[in-house]
Amino acid sequence: MQDHSSRLSQLQASVTPRVASILEDALAGKEMSVDDAVVLLDAEGADFHVLLRAADWAREQDCGDDVSYVVCRNINFTNVCYVGCSFCGFARHKDDAAEAYDHPMEVLVEKCRDAIVRGASEVCIQGGIHPNKDHTHYHEILTTIKGEFPDLHIHAFSPEEMDFGHRKSGMDLGDYLQWLVDAGLGTMPGTAAEILDDEVREILSPKKLKTARWAEIIRAAHGIGLRSSSTLMYGHIETRRHIAAHLGLLRDIQKDTGGFTEFVPLGFIHERNMLYNFMGARPGPSMSEDLRMIAVSRLFLRPYITNIQVSWVKMGHKLGQMSMMAGANDFGGTLMEESISRESGSHHGENTTAEDFRRLIRECGRVPVERSTTYKVIQRFDDPALDPPSLESAPAAQLSGPARFRSEPRRVAAAKATAVQV
Numbered sequence: 001m002q003d004h005s006s007r008l009s010q011l012q013a014s015v016t017p018r019v020a021s022i023l024e025d026a027l028a029g030k031e032m033s034v035d036d037a038v039v040l041l042d043a044e045g046a047d048f049h050v051l052l053r054a055a056d057w058a059r060e061q062d063c064g065d066d067v068s069y070v071v072c073r074n075i076n077f078t079n080v081c082y083v084g085c086s087f088c089g090f091a092r093h094k095d096d097a098a099e100a101y102d103h104p105m106e107v108l109v110e111k112c113r114d115a116i117v118r119g120a121s122e123v124c125i126q127g128g129i130h131p132n133k134d135h136t137h138y139h140e141i142l143t144t145i146k147g148e149f150p151d152l153h154i155h156a157f158s159p160e161e162m163d164f165g166h167r168k169s170g171m172d173l174g175d176y177l178q179w180l181v182d183a184g185l186g187t188m189p190g191t192a193a194e195i196l197d198d199e200v201r202e203i204l205s206p207k208k209l210k211t212a213r214w215a216e217i218i219r220a221a222h223g224i225g226l227r228s229s230s231t232l233m234y235g236h237i238e239t240r241r242h243i244a245a246h247l248g249l250l251r252d253i254q255k256d257t258g259g260f261t262e263f264v265p266l267g268f269i270h271e272r273n274m275l276y277n278f279m280g281a282r283p284g285p286s287m288s289e290d291l292r293m294i295a296v297s298r299l300f301l302r303p304y305i306t307n308i309q310v311s312w313v314k315m316g317h318k319l320g321q322m323s324m325m326a327g328a329n330d331f332g333g334t335l336m337e338e339s340i341s342r343e344s345g346s347h348h349g350e351n352t353t354a355e356d357f358r359r360l361i362r363e364c365g366r367v368p369v370e371r372s373t374t375y376k377v378i379q380r381f382d383d384p385a386l387d388p389p390s391l392e393s394a395p396a397a398q399l400s401g402p403a404r405f406r407s408e409p410r411r412v413a414a415a416k417a418t419a420v421q422v
Helices: 003-011 017-027 034-041 047-062 107-119 133-149 159-169 175-181 198-204 212-221 240-259 287-301 318-326 340-344 354-363 399-419
Strands: 066-071 073-074 122-127 151-154 228-234 260-267 331-333 366-373 377-380
Touching: 003 017, 017 034, 017 047, 017 287, 034 240, 034 287, 047 287, 066 354, 073 107, 107 122, 122 133, 133 151, 133 159, 133 175, 159 175, 159 212, 175 212, 212 228, 212 240, 212 331, 228 240, 240 260, 240 287, 287 318, 318 354, 331 354, 354 366
Parallel strands: 066 331, 066 366, 073 122, 122 151, 228 260
Antiparallel strands: 366 377
């Protein structure tokens, strides 16, 4: 029977020379090529395991042992949309009386008020492309919310929404974006990217903005100081080269602008959309694809983008934890209310409390950090004994069984702390 050192030597010897060379260069700070990324996105066996370990080392160099999250609320102001993306289960026709909605400003304000009560520093606002709306509606959302909650950060309006509003406005693109910033826009989601290749986009969403227009809007936003996230959707009809080229475009933009706050890989959710059920797409990524995506992103994008975020809505908590050991350093947002992934068939819930994020992060052997939208540290939780109770948890009276007894000590502590403050 072989001893452990012999088995380890065999594992190391079985790593292919090309993969070993790419990883050594990446860890030494050499910029990875698109061709190198394609190789790593194919990694299997020993190559796969060494890739994950290398990405974890890179994460430690880039970010240390902190794992961040943001307390935020998603708000979808309408699900009416006529763009017709094949991967979407969220959109509804405006005459669908049973399921279509278009929230009035009063509802948006109440959702923001609830988010603040639950500890949120950010609201993320996006909606469908409603045929009866124009640029003034986006502006009104911002001025209404900022008028009520001036300190609340608004992360809003994807490049698709920006394209729609800009074309309606008749303004220059930079002037239009500045008009929204002046109304209260803080940062922009880098969604509507999917795969930044027009041949793929023509299949996924032929009516959606093209790659050059997506990049134009992002560059214009960064040019006026409006920062954004960056994303990629994988696990459907794309090839590994499409993924690698997409990462290359994001890196090129970041070199020029420095405006991306993070990169968020988004696994395709397949159950309730045309792309899988009628167009032959794969049923989303496998676990190994998810981990490879995280690891390659870390190694390819550094040192230009060093925050790699997992989408717990797409992956679930356990795979999210595994991703923290494969190059990720951010667990994303609490969300409180999530519709887009859920409508396509995600089963991982709509809300993760700050309290649960801290537990999940500590289970990985890391340090929880609550952050702002732009990754400024709000609070670092080195000592679990000093953690505050979650503001989002349901009242103990609404719980039953073990959950009730588990929650009551935290609630008693919270009540005592509130009494002392009063």
